[in-house]
Each structure stands twice: as structure tokens, then as C-alpha cells.
Amino acid sequence: MPLAESAILRAPRVTVLSRPAFTDAEHLPVQWMGESTDGERLAEFAGRLCYMSQRNPANRSTREYLGNIKKQGHGSVLEHANYSLLFEGISRSLTHELVRHRAGFAYSQLSQRYVDESDACFVMPPAIMGDAALEAAWTAQVTAALDSYVALVDQLMDRYSWVDDKVHRRKMAREAARGVLPNSTETKIVVTGNARAWRTMLELRSSEGAEFEIRRLAIAVLHVMQAEAPAFFDDFSVYMAADRAEAARVEYHKV
Numbered sequence: 001m002p003l004a005e006s007a008i009l010r011a012p013r014v015t016v017l018s019r020p021a022f023t024d025a026e027h028l029p030v031q032w033m034g035e036s037t038d039g040e041r042l043a044e045f046a047g048r049l050c051y052m053s054q055r056n057p058a059n060r061s062t063r064e065y066l067g068n069i070k071k072q073g074h075g076s077v078l079e080h081a082n083y084s085l086l087f088e089g090i091s092r093s094l095t096h097e098l099v100r101h102r103a104g105f106a107y108s109q110l111s112q113r114y115v116d117e118s119d120a121c122f123v124m125p126p127a128i129m130g131d132a133a134l135e136a137a138w139t140a141q142v143t144a145a146l147d148s149y150v151a152l153v154d155q156l157m158d159r160y161s162w163v164d165d166k167v168h169r170r171k172m173a174r175e176a177a178r179g180v181l182p183n184s185t186e187t188k189i190v191v192t193g194n195a196r197a198w199r200t201m202l203e204l205r206s207s208e209g210a211e212f213e214i215r216r217l218a219i220a221v222l223h224v225m226q227a228e229a230p231a232f233f234d235d236f237s238v239y240m241a242a243d244r245a246e247a248a249r250v251e252y253h254k255v
């Protein structure tokens with residue numbers, strides 16, 4: 001079966017699912033200054049508690065205060081602010097790399113054992129995009145792989161027809177048939193991380209050494225997070241690298 005154009009994905013989709021909701025502690029009021037989001041205020045509150053400096057003697061805005069925290073490398077206060085993001089339109093090879101980031105992260109990913117992949121989408125590697133011959137070759141390969149998957153699921157359902165529990169039988173078929181699906185198969189994943197963890201991941205994965213697809217995702221996440229909580233991410237700057245793809249560098253390395 002030819003693959004529908006809509007089944008070929010060329011960009012990730014990033015959705016913010018959750019962000020901190022900060023509540024002032026009435027008995028420990030902080031002299032807030034300047035604009036800030038809840039996540040930023042939470043980190044400032046935590047940082048100020050260490051020295052009981054709620055009166056804000058240096059008259060720093062939240063963003064100035066957190067800028068100093070990053071400069072001093074006191075990143076542990078950033079760990080209080082957690083953000084959950086939904087990633088779609090990304091490949092299984094990307095998530096294989098993503099889930100290597102352990103400290104401060106939680107993951108929940110679409111299961112290829114339970115979910116039918118007969119209508120799977122495929123993420124075209126950025127390095128292939130824009131070259132008609134390469135795109136055609138790649139599309140032919142993933143189409144053949146999907147056809148094999150569909151055929152294998154059918155054959156395995158027959159082979160295990162004696163298994164009464166249909167849910168279990170489907171799982172047996174899908175978990176074996178997924179072996180022929182390529183790394184480019186689209187997946188979906190919910191990733192929760194604290195701001196310090198996101199910074200480490202973004203530093204590594206938005207750099208020029210990172211693989212193109214995860215680098216593209218990291219740049220997309222960076223834009224989202226710079227809008228969510230500028231004070232946590234405003235020392236990252238995006239630039240066009242020599243390989244003609246966007247990359248980012250960070251001022252305060254691994255705070």
C-alpha cells in the first residue's frame with residue numbers, strides 16, 4: 001500500500017502539559033520584583049529560603065536573582081520547577097537517545113506492544129528532506145517495512161489463534177511484528193523534567209555534535225521553554241551552524 005503523504009512527518013510537535021503553580025507562603029513573604037512566572041518564583045523562593053533573604057536586600061528582580069543563581073552554579077534551586085512536555089512527530093531513534101537523560105526526568109512513551117502500528121506515521125530524517133531521490137528511496141523503504149508489519153501481525157494472530165485472551169494474543173503479535181518497523185517510526189512521549197535537567201539535556205542535544213533530529217527537537221523545546229520561563233533558559237542562544245542547521249550554545253554550562 002502506498003504511504004499517504006500525511007503519514008510522513010517533517011517536524012516535531014511540542015505541547016506543554018504542565019507547569020509549576022506557585023502559592024505564596026503568607027508567613028514568609030518575599031519582596032518580589034519584576035516580571036516572573038510561577039516556576040521562576042518557586043525557584044527564587046527556594047533560593048531565598050536558604051539565606052532567609054525574603055526581604056530582597058539587593059533589590060533584584062526575579063530574573064536578575066535567577067541570573068545570578070545560574071552564574072554562581074547553584075542549579076539545585078532550579079530543580080523545584082518541573083515542566084511536562086508532550087512530544088509528537090518524533091522517531092523511535094530520537095527517543096532512544098532522549099531517554100538516556102536520567103537525572104530529574106520521567107518518561108511515558110507509546111507502547112508498540114499494545115498499540116496497533118498498522119497506521120503508523122514515519123518521521124523523515126532531516127538530512128534526507130529536500131532531496132527528491134533520497135526522499136523517494138526512504139519512503140519506499142518505510143512503506144515496505146509497514147507492509148511487512150501488517151502482514152506479520154496477521155500471520156502471528158493466526159499462529160496464536162489458540163490463545164483465548166484476545167488482548168494477550170494481539171500483544172503477542174504486535175510485540176513480535178514491531179521488530180520490522182524502522183527507527184523512523186513515529187512515537188509519542190510525555191517527558192517531565194525539572195528546569196535544571198532540561199538545561200542539561202538542551203545543552204547536549206542542541207549542540208552541533210547532536211544528531212540532527214534530536215537537535216531540531218531541542219531547538220523547538222528551547223523556544224517553548226524560553227517563553228515559559230525565560231530566567232531558566234535565557235542564556236541559551238540559537239545560531240545557524242556551519243552545517244546549515246540551527247544549533248544553540250549556552251553561557252552557563254551545567255549549573
Ligand SMILES: Cc1cc2nc3c(=O)[nH]c(=O)nc-3n(C[C@H](O)[C@H](O)[C@H](O)COP(=O)(O)OP(=O)(O)OC[C@H]3O[C@@H](n4cnc5c(N)ncnc54)[C@H](O)[C@@H]3O)c2cc1C
Pocket residue numbers: 100101102103104200204205209210211
Ligand atoms: C552528541 C552525543 C553523542 C552520544 N553518543 C553516544 C553513543 O555513541 N553511545 C552511547 O551509549 N551514548 C551516547 N550518548 C549519550 C550520552 O553518553 C549520555 O548518556 C547522554 O548524553 C545523557 O547524558 P548524562 O548522563 O550527562 O545525562 P543525565 O543522565 O541526565 O545526567 C545528568 C548529569 O547528572 C549526573 N549523573 C547522572 N547519573 C549519574 C550517575 N549514575 N552517577 C554520577 N553522576 C550522575 C552527571 O553529572 C550527568 O551529567 C551521546 C550523547 C550525545 C549528546
